[in-house]
Amino acid sequence: MLAEIITIGDEILIGQIIDTNSAFMGKELNKIGVDVYQITSIKDDKQHILNALEEASKRVDVVLITGGLGPTKDDITKHTICEYFKDTLVQNKQVLVHIEKLFEKYISTPISEINKQQALVPSTCTVLMNQHGTAPGMWLEKENTVFISMPGVPYEMKGLMKNEVLPRIQNRFDRPYILHKTILTYGMGESAIAEKIENWEDNLPAYIKLAYLPNLGNVRLRLSARGRDNKILEDTIEREVIKLKEIIGDVIVGYEEDQTIEVRIGELLTKKGKTLSVAESCTGGKIAESFITNAGASSYFMGGIVAYATQSKIDVLGVDPKVIKLYTVTSEEVAKAMALKAKEKFGSDYAISTTGNAGPSKGDGDVEAGTIFIGIATPTTVFSKKYIFGNLREQNIGRAVNKSLELLLGELL
Structure with a gap:
């Protein structure tokens, strides 16, 4: 069984936003045995949308569309879908009541006629109620192809996918x-x-x-x-x-099995009843971010300090200035000191630290660009590893984050 994803919006094509919707939909469809044959991003243009729908209908069993369902004039998807299906828009009372309740509960301004137009849907569609917004999803069929239109707002789309779209696809199609x-x-x-x-x-x-x-x-x-x-x-x-x-x-x-290495680390820490903290310099908080984006991280992640400048390592983190003066800020000794200080300040069992020059130019220290030290403090010891990654700043930061996680996972395993 094949599906195609069509994302509508000039903002995607000009790089103003990243299309995360397609990645989510592709992953969820694959879980239920649906192959995504193609992902297409198109302009907010009526003829472009009509052409994309017609071409997709020849290739796949299900076409999933996101975007262009807002209340403003530039949102033309709903009207264009009506034209494609030779249908007319009618007001759906259930959707209108839902919109009125949302305005009453969350929005201080009165509901306008433009907002009420969100309740207009093609007369032949099956309405998919959007619990997180005003624009409903729409399920239509034409010559054995199912067309599903959803809002482009990610959390609204995800709610519709999980609550409405995926269950209906599972009931409608036989899948491997x-x-x-x-x-x-x-x-x-x-x-x-x-x-x-x-x-x-x-x-x-x-x-x-x-x-x-x-x-x-x-x-x-x-x-x-x-x-x-x-x-x-x-x-x-x-x-x-x-x-x-x-x-x-x-x-x-x-x-992996639908989990990142950070989730795996979190599971191991939780299983062992241990906790973690971080002291970051060149990674700028990205290690901490990788943990706190996961639900339940508060049970094992105690916190972190971004001590970017040399003086902040002394004043905020508490690293001995004599150690920095003797070994320089980018050194094995400072990385170990940072990890131990984070462990001490947060009362954690484990700690990660990073210090170095992410590049492309030299920072406070006098080391080659891409030189990074990663420190790991455990319940019984502390150690540091030196890496030289190159002079591409973004890649160096990413490599430092991944290597930090790798080192910690190795200790936990």
């Missing part, structure tokens, strides 16, 4: 099973891994595919299986993973 197993590896590059597992990869069953997903400092190996018997798929993937561990078990640190 699609299983994924993503193996997390650290410390070995993509080409080196490919060379070591070449024979194993060549002998995978035809219904299992391997994808390499390299990132800054790590490589994910995703096994994807498709078929009608879920048990056979599960058993085969597990057997192949066991074989893989015999080859590169030394660089496998876990399995």
